[in-house]
Amino acid sequence: MTVILAFLVLVALAAGLWLSQQRLASKPWLETGIAPLAGHGPGRAPGFIFIAVFLAVAGGLFAMLGSAFVMQIDETPWELVPLPGRVWLNTALLLLASLFMQFVVISARAGTTRWLRASLIAASIATLAFLAGQAQVWIALTSGGYPLDGPPAASFFYLITGLHGLHVLGGIIALAAICLRHAGGGDVKALLPGVRLCALYWHGLLAFWLMLFALLQGWGNAFLALCRAAVT
Amino acid sequence: MTDILPEHDSNLPPREVADVMPPHAHSWIGKYVFSQDAKYIAIQYSGTAAAIGLVALVLSWLMRLQLGFPGLFDFITPEAYYQFVTMHGMIMVIYLLTAIFLGGFGNYLIPLMVGARDMVFPFVNMLSYWIYLLAVLVLVASFFVPGGPTGAGWTLSPPQAVLSGTPGGAQSGIILMLVSLILFIIGFTMGGLNYAVTVLQARTRGMTMMRLPLTVWGIFTATVMALLAFPALFVACVMMLFDRLLGTSFFMPTLVELGEKLSYGGGSPIAFQHLFWFFGHPEVYIVALPAFGIVSDLIAVHARKNVFGYRMMVWAIVIIGALSFIVWAHHMYVSGMHPWFGFFFATTTLIIAIPTAIKVYNWILTLWKGDIHLTLPMLFALGFIVTFVNGGLTGLFLGNVVVDVPLSDTMFVVAHFHMVMGVAPIMVIFGAIYHWYPKITGRMLNEAMGQIHFWVTFIGAYAVFFPMHYVGLVGVPRRYFEIGEPAFLTAPVDGLNAFISSAALIVGAVQVLFLFNIFWSLRHGLAAGGNPWRATSLEWQTPETPPRHGNWGDDLPNVYRWAYDYSVPGAPKDYVAQNDPWVPDSGGRRL
Numbered sequence A: 001m002t003v004i005l006a007f008l009v010l011v012a013l014a015a016g017l018w019l020s021q022q023r024l025a026s027k028p029w030l031e032t033g034i035a036p037l038a039g040h041g042p043g044r045a046p047g048f049i050f051i052a053v054f055l056a057v058a059g060g061l062f063a064m065l066g067s068a069f070v071m072q073i074d075e076t077p078w079e080l081v082p083l084p085g086r087v088w089l090n091t092a093l094l095l096l097a098s099l100f101m102q103f104v105v106i107s108a109r110a111g112t113t114r115w116l117r118a119s120l121i122a123a124s125i126a127t128l129a130f131l132a133g134q135a136q137v138w139i140a141l142t143s144g145g146y147p148l149d150g151p152p153a154a155s156f157f158y159l160i161t162g163l164h165g166l167h168v169l170g171g172i173i174a175l176a177a178i179c180l181r182h183a184g185g186g187d188v189k190a191l192l193p194g195v196r197l198c199a200l201y202w203h204g205l206l207a208f209w210l211m212l213f214a215l216l217q218g219w220g221n222a223f224l225a226l227c228r229a230a231v232t
Numbered sequence B: 001m002t003d004i005l006p007e008h009d010s011n012l013p014p015r016e017v018a019d020v021m022p023p024h025a026h027s028w029i030g031k032y033v034f035s036q037d038a039k040y041i042a043i044q045y046s047g048t049a050a051a052i053g054l055v056a057l058v059l060s061w062l063m064r065l066q067l068g069f070p071g072l073f074d075f076i077t078p079e080a081y082y083q084f085v086t087m088h089g090m091i092m093v094i095y096l097l098t099a100i101f102l103g104g105f106g107n108y109l110i111p112l113m114v115g116a117r118d119m120v121f122p123f124v125n126m127l128s129y130w131i132y133l134l135a136v137l138v139l140v141a142s143f144f145v146p147g148g149p150t151g152a153g154w155t156l157s158p159p160q161a162v163l164s165g166t167p168g169g170a171q172s173g174i175i176l177m178l179v180s181l182i183l184f185i186i187g188f189t190m191g192g193l194n195y196a197v198t199v200l201q202a203r204t205r206g207m208t209m210m211r212l213p214l215t216v217w218g219i220f221t222a223t224v225m226a227l228l229a230f231p232a233l234f235v236a237c238v239m240m241l242f243d244r245l246l247g248t249s250f251f252m253p254t255l256v257e258l259g260e261k262l263s264y265g266g267g268s269p270i271a272f273q274h275l276f277w278f279f280g281h282p283e284v285y286i287v288a289l290p291a292f293g294i295v296s297d298l299i300a301v302h303a304r305k306n307v308f309g310y311r312m313m314v315w316a317i318v319i320i321g322a323l324s325f326i327v328w329a330h331h332m333y334v335s336g337m338h339p340w341f342g343f344f345f346a347t348t349t350l351i352i353a354i355p356t357a358i359k360v361y362n363w364i365l366t367l368w369k370g371d372i373h374l375t376l377p378m379l380f381a382l383g384f385i386v387t388f389v390n391g392g393l394t395g396l397f398l399g400n401v402v403v404d405v406p407l408s409d410t411m412f413v414v415a416h417f418h419m420v421m422g423v424a425p426i427m428v429i430f431g432a433i434y435h436w437y438p439k440i441t442g443r444m445l446n447e448a449m450g451q452i453h454f455w456v457t458f459i460g461a462y463a464v465f466f467p468m469h470y471v472g473l474v475g476v477p478r479r480y481f482e483i484g485e486p487a488f489l490t491a492p493v494d495g496l497n498a499f500i501s502s503a504a505l506i507v508g509a510v511q512v513l514f515l516f517n518i519f520w521s522l523r524h525g526l527a528a529g530g531n532p533w534r535a536t537s538l539e540w541q542t543p544e545t546p547p548r549h550g551n552w553g554d555d556l557p558n559v560y561r562w563a564y565d566y567s568v569p570g571a572p573k574d575y576v577a578q579n580d581p582w583v584p585d586s587g588g589r590r591l
Helices: A002-020 A046-075 A086-110 A113-143 A152-181 A188-217 A220-231 B028-033 B038-068 B078-114 B122-144 B173-201 B214-246 B269-302 B310-326 B328-335 B339-367 B376-398 B401-407 B411-441 B447-473 B494-524
Strands: none
Touching: A002 A046, A002 B214, A002 B310, A046 A152, A046 A188, A046 A220, A046 B173, A046 B214, A046 B269, A086 A113, A086 A188, A113 A152, A113 A188, A152 A188, A152 B214, B038 B078, B038 B122, B038 B494, B078 B122, B078 B173, B078 B214, B078 B269, B078 B411, B122 B173, B173 B214, B214 B269, B214 B310, B269 B310, B269 B328, B269 B339, B269 B376, B269 B411, B310 B339, B328 B339, B328 B401, B339 B376, B339 B401, B376 B401, B376 B411, B376 B447, B411 B447, B411 B494, B447 B494
């Protein structure tokens, strides 16, 4: 359970930071009058908080998967699935998609329609290419003797990449809905709140994928072995 | 006293949160069926949870009939008994307690108590309820499929949960259970995101976190915990569903069934236990923390006294929430673990007793020298404290490895967790319904029926679960369809089991009276007025009772103080509402 506990430490740090701004040591029974609310202001719109909290939940989900994966490696003599080189390309595509989404935000903020459209198309293509690439990896593994009901390491690969892909797909649908809602509207800046949320979501999914990719490659094992040795 | 921004209403600081009226439905279906109003959604959640809870109650009767009078009822087969146990446990913990505290009380109280017009995302909130209802319907459907519902026990432990020897294992029962849980978690996540963001971002002007009623603190913290803990159950359910349907071996070791080697191999059943209990233990506090918060408010209102140690109460809620994530393996002592881990989990388990004890002491000190009104909410609050202390103390025993190992598979554990997370939170739910029913309906619940309900429930619950501790201590194992009088029992338990079962039937029956009271009082209850308990928190200050769509009329309230100004010296009344700008020691001056 090292992975999920490490993730929860990060969540606890963020929660602690937020709590430290809430005047938890104040004496409300002695105070009357209208007190200012902490943690409100530009950039803290409900939608932003919604996505941030949702990313924490999704992060918990992937960390749990990571934990289950590591636990099984620890208990059974497994061989990791030899991942095809295409996974590296997919990782690069998701990284690009995340970068392009940031360009979308910058363009929307600046109000430049041409750049916004170009970066939006680029981000969408990179994301869809990532999904197609993951599907291609599935096909390669299945035909290479690692089907879904094969060794548990293969099952984990399909499950982890599948759930991550579903989250990416959900992001694409949300992005399309935002663009369609504002299609034909003259004001590019009206897109800004929506694409900011999408960009945050893309960055989050990229971070999760990098963590999962490292685990699936077996890079986390040495670190986790060190943690276990420290505990036991 | 410290005044913060002591300005006149005409010179108020700008609102941090925009006052946006939520979408208003005009059709009957939009208003009452697919409602986006959190108050209606709360009632939908509570009604559905109560209905499925009644099914679980009947299942508990059937179990007790078998244990109290073995052999008397032919229709209760061993398979059926295990199905009753499984469905009773799962329904009560997930579909009743979690749903009613967060979906029911959370939806009704959060927007009103923080001074918001509604949840921040009303449409998502509505979806949350309908997915929850779908989860319940899928669960109920499992009673009607060939083989019936799963009988794997509420912990659904693999590999037995998906094998043919377990009721529903090789048929659809386990599939429907897992699908239902997955749906529940998706639905809850939608609702939970709403509860959290509403508390974080929709508080009205002046409602700082340290002015929130403890009810909101409890529900908010429990929501955050649930959002972080339910993914563990989600992952476990998806993986087990894959094992059952797609032939993977996440939790399935190499197995031989009826002399035939199965296609499974290489999986780890213990991994499932870790995932399940990583959700399962926080779940105890997901239920308990809202109960802690609500009971704090009930005691303060009905003892006319400010809650003792508010800051400590808030800190204790947060600390309990955090600690509950590092104790899960105390449910797995008998599964075996490294001795150091056993020591670690026993220590963290016992440490949780400290903030919990702080809360208990603070409730008692709130009552101390209070103007105690033995109203129905107060009676149930007192019943909760006593029951929670009893259940908590046996938890201290079971937190120790050496005590837990011999007791873990006995009825002692059944008695313990029913006291601490069955009876105790149910007491709070009843108290809360008696307390907030006047706000929801505008009428009071009938007092005489309520008194009968309380005393029969309270005494009856003790008649059920006190002797059950003894039954466990003399060695009666749990999860057994029939035990007879084996040599390892140190005393006969037949008579005691019959007594417990009789008491359980009576306690269950009196809940029918409670339900009757709910419906009867809708029409015949005394008119309540806007604030019958003379309470300070914002939900009692709405312009109309029951509150209308948007809650607050034309203007959102401003909050000038915390939620516990009772019996304040010099105040014109024995309470000062949170939105009352009265200034202490000012000769009647208002901010």
